[in-house]
Amino acid sequence: MTSGTTTLDRHALNRWRGAVTACFAIGGVALSTWGPRLPALRADLDLDTGGLGVLLAGVTVGSVAGLLAAAPAIARFGARRAIPGVVVLVALAIAAVGVGSGVFHSVPAVAVAFVVAGFSIGCLDVMINIDGAAVEAAAGRTLMPMMHAAWSGGAALGSGIGAACAGLGVSPTGQFTGEAVLLVLVAGFVARSVPVGARAGEVAPEGSPGRRVLTWLRGWADLKLLLIGLVMLGAELGEGSANNWLTLAAKDGHGLAAATAALFFTAFAVAEMTARLLGGPLVDRFGRVATVRATTALGIVGVALFVLGRHPALVLVGVLLWAVGVSMGFPLGMSAAAASGSNPAARVSVVASIGYFANLAGPPTVGFVAQGTGLLPALWLIAVVMVAGFAAAGSMRVTTPAR
Template sequence: MNHETATQPSVAGWRNAVLISFALGGLTMATWGPRLPSLRAALGLDNAGIGLVLAGVTVGSIAGLVASSALLSWLGSRAAIRSVSWLIAAGVAVIGVGAGLLHSVPIVTIAFVLLGFGIGSLDVMINVDGAAVERAAGRTLMPLMHAGWSAGSVAGAGLGAACAALGIDFVWQFLGEAVIIVGVATVASRWLPVRLDEDTDRGKPPVADRIRSWLRGWADWRLLLIGLVMLGVELGEGSANNWLTLAVRDGHGKSDAIAATFFTVFAIGETTARVVGGPLVDRIGRVAAVRSTTALGVVGVVLFILTDASPLILVGIVLWSVGVSMGFPLGMSAAADSGPNPAARVSVVASIGYLANLAGPPAVGVLSGSVGLLNALWLIVILLAVGFVAAGVMRPS
């Protein structure tokens, strides 16, 4: 490393800073979900209206994914991650004030777009940094990083639910979370490298060439196959987040309390699998890790669909959570290692993953209108099986 590349005191400090950044991303994504009823009431909208407002997150995220490579190149790792974290905090604060005090739909919509831009950019940047620190440490760390995101989501959802239960206005919750994000991100960024080795100014191609490199990534068969693996696991994760409780309640006839408990088991299972997954990958390799987990996921979703016995449903949910735990983080590592300009390559596969996570659950919902919710989940089984077959592409170059 050159003198400008890493001013962090140690690889461990760098790893922890990236892990904290992942957790902040998860915390942010869980900010508004528990408070949607209050947001909807404050803005005077129905479900369709609040859905259009939330679409701003999707629009902003796609723009952020596209812009992330250029921002990382321009600002360097430390300044870029710190800046988009501040943008995320600003978006959270403006949503709270815009909805709770100003009751302005346009302001809140714009804030969601900016928030989505920050989240999309941050996701690529921390995955690029995560892949770099993984190489520096000489062992698999990306599953642990993504466990940080999952843990942050659980903490954010719990915080929102607690504030709602205690009658704390969402304005104060959002402003408080914005302050936390700014403070934690500012401190953690001190342990990030100023600029990654592969992104130093020396020998860096012009911006136009880097944009062309990003576009060429969409014609790179290896990146597209990595994206295909991520398509299945992200559809599985997104569908669980959106449909699991309804499938337990309506499809299997269980109570709301059991449905909520089973969803909590899914979240804990996925997080745990990612925490312990790194050493497993170091022992058996990326390909075997992805194939073994996706195979368990296929078994789990099939078991979930076909059985009505609560213990077997619970076993299916645990296997389902393990099945979707490794494909995304290992896909990010594989994309970053697959060639030059890792930020652009990560952006390509992250875009495919986002598409599956955001567009997949609505597709399951549409399909359920014709065949029922449980039968619609066979789509997850099919795509996880496709990911199992395509996982060989994740073998290191």
């Protein structure tokens, strides 16, 4: 088995796969670290909710910068050094958020830490998708959905740790510092397990940083990439909107009890993770295009059932189908982008930017529409964009050799 210029035996390939999967879990844990502790952070920093929202916007700003920096970093340092280095940066940023809020009570310090956290998580996301695609090529089978399931599992784990620490009275400083130590230990495992050797994703354009940015911008003129991004747009709009609005829509729109609505969201998360765990063999059997079209069609039906359903059981079926519908677009889109042409790192960065935009900007757009229509009717926006993603799914067809 080979990756670029590196020859791997099965044991080494399994270690590499395990390291990349662990990094996906780290991304999920990192992004969900501070969510359950926002009340404590708000109190430590003496902010109102609006001020806290502005502070959290730094994560988004940093993420965009991280997407741009990933390809040059891989080219400069190689995946074996760049990936664990970014994991350590994630750990330092998380620790800085805890220390800046709980020890120094400094809004500027926490603001910088959030920007660095967003930068490192965005950079890590592109890097591990590049290496994940290389693992797929070396293994000769579809693995990206399973790796992205690790991100979902990591997010659930991170939220659970935060909720448990809040319940036990552990300060955010103690929690974040403890998690940072664990992430550094994982970085050591990653540094020993990611193989040395060139991968296609390590090739970045020569020249100044401005020239590299210009090369990245040219990717936005590539129709195939934009169509792949459209598929990811629908999936990420559906996922981000579920994360933000599903519980409230189930409670207010369908009159469910708050606890039941929360359980419906848990069902969504479990269904999405399960679909990703089981999705790889389906892709190997039926191909990316057929799998994305089938799951997206189920998602469209699911959103419709959720909006129109009048019985809790029917609404729950809608939730489960909605989760399946958004499960495959992002991981298969990243894999398709990496295989769609030269300089995969830059190409993955383009479609990742579209996915990030949909996940971060989509839910506020749904909220804005809901002001005039109500929350349930506003969710039709998800179905419309997913229909466009269904039509664009042919862009995910592999036209270049996987190896």
